[in-house]
Amino acid sequence: MWVVTAAQMQTLDRRTIQEAKVPGTTLMERAGTGAVTHLIQTWGAPKGKKVVILCGKGNNGGDGLVVARLLQKKGAKLKVVLMAPLNELSPDAKIMYRRLSKIIRPSLFTVNPPVETLRSFTQDADLLVDALLGTGLSSSVRAPYTFAIEAMNASPAFTVAIDIPSGLDSNTGATLGVAVQADLTVTFGCPKLGLFLSSAIDKVGNIEVVDIGIPRNFVADANPYIHLLSPEMMRPLIPPRPPSSHKGTFGHAGIVAGSPGKTGAPAMAALGALRVGTGLVTVATPQSVSPILESKLLEVMTEPMPESSQHLLGMEACPALLTFATHKSALAFGPGLGVSPDTTELLRHLLPQLEAPCVLDADALNGLAHHSQVFSTMKQPPILTPHPGEMARLLEASSSKQVNEDRIGASRQFAMQHRVILVLKGARTVIAEPHGQVAICPTGNPGMASAGMGDVLTGMIAGLLAQGLSAWDAARAGVYLHGLAGDLAAATIGEPGLIAGDVITAIPQALTHTLTH
Numbered sequence: 001m002w003v004v005t006a007a008q009m010q011t012l013d014r015r016t017i018q019e020a021k022v023p024g025t026t027l028m029e030r031a032g033t034g035a036v037t038h039l040i041q042t043w044g045a046p047k048g049k050k051v052v053i054l055c056g057k058g059n060n061g062g063d064g065l066v067v068a069r070l071l072q073k074k075g076a077k078l079k080v081v082l083m084a085p086l087n088e089l090s091p092d093a094k095i096m097y098r099r100l101s102k103i104i105r106p107s108l109f110t111v112n113p114p115v116e117t118l119r120s121f122t123q124d125a126d127l128l129v130d131a132l133l134g135t136g137l138s139s140s141v142r143a144p145y146t147f148a149i150e151a152m153n154a155s156p157a158f159t160v161a162i163d164i165p166s167g168l169d170s171n172t173g174a175t176l177g178v179a180v181q182a183d184l185t186v187t188f189g190c191p192k193l194g195l196f197l198s199s200a201i202d203k204v205g206n207i208e209v210v211d212i213g214i215p216r217n218f219v220a221d222a223n224p225y226i227h228l229l230s231p232e233m234m235r236p237l238i239p240p241r242p243p244s245s246h247k248g249t250f251g252h253a254g255i256v257a258g259s260p261g262k263t264g265a266p267a268m269a270a271l272g273a274l275r276v277g278t279g280l281v282t283v284a285t286p287q288s289v290s291p292i293l294e295s296k297l298l299e300v301m302t303e304p305m306p307e308s309s310q311h312l313l314g315m316e317a318c319p320a321l322l323t324f325a326t327h328k329s330a331l332a333f334g335p336g337l338g339v340s341p342d343t344t345e346l347l348r349h350l351l352p353q354l355e356a357p358c359v360l361d362a363d364a365l366n367g368l369a370h371h372s373q374v375f376s377t378m379k380q381p382p383i384l385t386p387h388p389g390e391m392a393r394l395l396e397a398s399s400s401k402q403v404n405e406d407r408i409g410a411s412r413q414f415a416m417q418h419r420v421i422l423v424l425k426g427a428r429t430v431i432a433e434p435h436g437q438v439a440i441c442p443t444g445n446p447g448m449a450s451a452g453m454g455d456v457l458t459g460m461i462a463g464l465l466a467q468g469l470s471a472w473d474a475a476r477a478g479v480y481l482h483g484l485a486g487d488l489a490a491a492t493i494g495e496p497g498l499i500a501g502d503v504i505t506a507i508p509q510a511l512t513h514t515l516t517h
Contacts (some may be wrong), residue, residue: 001190001191001227001228001230001233002087002190002192002219002226002227002228002229003191003193003224004050004189004190004191004192004193004219004220004222005101005171005192005193006135006136006192006194006222006363007172008190008195008222008224009135009170009189009190009192010130010135010136010188011213011222012189012218012219012222012223013027013189013214013433014019015215015218015221016213016214016215016218018327019218020213020215020218020226020449020466022213023349024059024091025092025095026094026213026215027212028059028062028063028066028092029066030041030188030210030211030212030213031063031066031163031188031210031212031245031490032063032064032066032070032072033066033207033233034068034186034188034208034210034211035063035066035073035160035162035186035210036067036070036071036074037185037210037211038184038186038208039067039127039129039160039184039186040074041182042183042184042208043127043158043160044123045074045075045276045497046071046073046074046075046076046127047074047075047076048076048077049076049077049126049127050076050124050125050126050127051071051077051078051079051081051125051126051127051128051129051298052079052080052081052121052122052125052127052129052157052439053065053067053068053069053078053079053080053081053128053129053131053353054081054083054128054129054130054131054132054148054152055068055080055081055082055083055093055131056083056084056131056132056133056134056145056166057083057084057088057090057093058090058093058133058134058136059090060092060131060133060134060135060162060163060166060443060511061082061083061084061089061090061093061131061132062089062092062093062095062096062097062128062131063131063134063163063188064080064129064131064421065080065093065096065097065099065447066160067129067131068080068097068100068104068108068129068370069096069099069100069103069163070356072100072103073103076127078104078106078108079108079110079125079273080100080104080110081111081113081118081119081121081304082097082110082111082112082147083109083112083132083145083148084110084112085112085146086111087386087402091495096238097278098184100135101260105350107187107231109127109358111512112144113377115147115151118147118148118151119151119154120359121151122151122152122154122155122157123151123154123155123156125155125157125160126157126227127157127158127159127160128152128157128158128159128160129159129160129162129189130149130159130160130161130162130165130166130180130182131162132145132148132151132166132180133145133166133167133220133475134150134162134163134166135163135164135170135192135347136170137154137166137167137168137169137170138176139167139176140176140177141167141176141177141179141220143167143176144347145166145167146177146178148166149166149167149178149179149487150178150181151181153178153179153180153181155335156324158180158183158185158459159180159183159184159205159233160182160185160186161180161182161184161186161204161205163180163185163186163187163188163192163203163238164185164192164194164200164204164258165179165180165182165185165200165203166179166193167180167205168180168194168199168200168203168204168233169188169194170192170193170194170195170290170331171192171193171318172193172194172197172395173193173194173196173197173198173199173200173201174193174194174198174199174200174458175198175199175200175203176474179199179200179203179494180184180203181203181331182203182204182205182336183203183205183206184205184206184453185205185206185207185208186208186209186210186423187208187209187210188209188210188212189211189212189214190209190214190219190224190511191207193210193226193408194440195207196228196350196428196440197408197428198404198405199409201427202369203426205458207442213271217245218388219354223481224440224468225412225436225437226408226437226438226439226440227437227438227439228439228440228442229439229440229441229442229443229476229479230442231244231514231517233467233478234474234476234477234481235265235513235514237464237473237476237477237512237516238277238477238511238514239277239464239467239469241277246279247279247280248279248280249279250277250278250279250280250466250467251277251278251279251280251329251330251461251465251466251467251468252268252280252281252282252283252298252328252329252466253270253273253278253281253282253328253329253331253459253461253462253466254282254284254325254328254330254331254332254356255269255270255273255279255281255282255283255284255326255330255332255333255335255459255462255464256283256284256285256313256321256331256332256333256334256337257269257283257284257285257332257333257334257335257336257337258283258285258286258293258335258336258337258362259286259289259312259313259336259337259338260286260288261291262312262335262336262337263285263289263292263293263296263325263336264296264336264452264455265335265336265362265452265455265456266283266293266335266336267283267293267296267297268284268293268335268452268455268456268457268459268500268501268504269283269335269456269458269462270283270297270300270459271297271300271453271456271459271504272455272456272457272459272460272463272482272507273332273459273460273462273463273466273497274299274459274463275460275463275504275505275507275508276302276459276460276463276464276478276481276511277463277464277467278462278463278466278467279466279467280301281299281300281301281302281459282300282301282302282303282324283297283300283301283302284302284303284305284311284320284321285302285303285304285305285309285362286304286311286312286313286317287301287304287305287306287307288307288311289307289311290302290303290304298469303318305317305321305323305324306320306413308340308342308343309478310338310342312337312338312340312342312343312346313337313338313340313342313343313346314340314342314343314350315345315346315349315364316347317346317347318349318350321346321350322350322353323332324353325355325356326355326444328354328356328464328466329465329466329467330356330357330358330359330440330462330466331354331357331358331359331453331462331470332358332359332360332458332459332461333347333351333358333359333361334359334360334361334362334363334364334365334458334461335361335362335363335368335454335455335458336362336363336455336505337362337363337364337489338363339366339367340367340397341362341397343363344367344368344371347364347368347374348368348371348374350376350381350418351374351377351378352377352378352379353435354378354379355379355380356380357380357382357383357471357474358378358383358467359382359383359384359385359461359465360375360383360384360385360456361384361385361386361454361457361458361464362390362454362455362458364385365385365390365393365394366390368489369393369394369396370396372394373418375418375419375420376418376419376420380471381419381420381421381434381471382420382421382471383420383423383461383465383469383474383475384420384422384423384459384460384470385423385425385454385461386422386423386424386425387424387425387426387454388403388407388424388425388426389406389425389498390397391403391410391411391414394414395410395414397410403424404426406428407424407428408430408438408440410424411417411424411432411438412432412436412438413429414432415432415434415436416432416434416435416436419434420434421434421472423461423474423475423479425454425455425457427444428440429441429443429444429447429479429480429483430440431475431476431479433471433472434456437472439476441479441480442483443479443480443481443482443484443486443487444482444486444487445484445487445490445495445498447489447490447495447496447497447498448483448486448493448498448503450498450500451500452500452501453482453486453497453500453503455500456482456500456503457478457479457505459481460481460507461474461475461478461479462477463478464477464478468515478512481507481510481511481514482510484506484510484513484514485506485509485510486498486502486506487505487511488501488506488509489502489503489505490512
């Protein structure tokens, strides 16, 4: 599912109307119908409920008027607030106003009411529908819309945003002064880029997309390069399990990880690889650490490696690691590995010699932060999985805040420059590849902001690589399934207190859910 900018969406709407000969009012009817469908699926039947719909003067307001008409027919107790005089409505919005006015009493319409009336309406509502400003907003919200948004946000009612919460920049996700806090956002045609960025992540609630009939070739002509991961896209990436399968069928993942005091990270990575379906997993770790890992893991093998005086992996382990790597379908480096000049030298020397596809995470990335030229010397483009702090070090940026201000741009530029698959973790994880394609992951939740989650992801991606997926597919599927496992775990036990082990346990359920839903 392609993600578009506001300008691209405007072009798609215009071409659909002018070239495909679909009237704007038809697109509006489809949008309103889809919004009501998702509203009812999420919130329940509107019959007898107090619903307040706040409409602006543009086509977003027209969509809201369609929603009002459909909810009126379903028995809602309706109030429609127009934030502009009737003569200022867009042509299509005027048509929708006339259709609505035929079935509801004039007293149910209120035009640009005083602030006290707005607050009274919104406080008394069971459901609020935001159809104020839409995707065209590019400057700070002004009165009277400011008052309407503040009144909505002060209400305890369930809030549905039409296309995008009013007050958000649809390209950057930034809040333009003040923005609606939505519980559900129903967007039309294609998801808008700003829904997944910046402060929008905290404003949009659940996102649903309605197909309003934009021709696919028009979308392709727009040359989008960002797509949203979906179950339909992920389903064919999950390796099948033929009846004749054995453990060798599903690959052998090697995880090079661990150091004193950091044995949990390789253990979680190894279990993540196993739970995602890998046939065999072996952890290569310093010899003094190996007994601890053996006591933690039942189904995972360990291979002790020669270690430095600091009990870390250094150049003395290089011959053994080359041999270790020879028989592995995929490799992961970094969880709990530790950072030292010896370990960095090992990685710089070892990585360009490896034939198997690799995932680099955590301390592997920290050690190579000033040696990023090594990535382009590897025989296969590696998958890098930094969090924003690690990404800042790779970019030699001032802070993770700087990275988060342009997550897509930073990821895409680095992936193209260094010939890597870049997984920038965080809320709405971004995956970028060397040719400039970018994916955004919709799964995951705040409960996953805890220790060890990244180690599980590293193992999952390595496990999918070991089962034969390409680096691009393994990264996208691993990120999606990891987030979905977190969502399924949170649905059972809640977000507070969610730990990496809960996500590991839920990985099989995430696989099954993706295959069957």
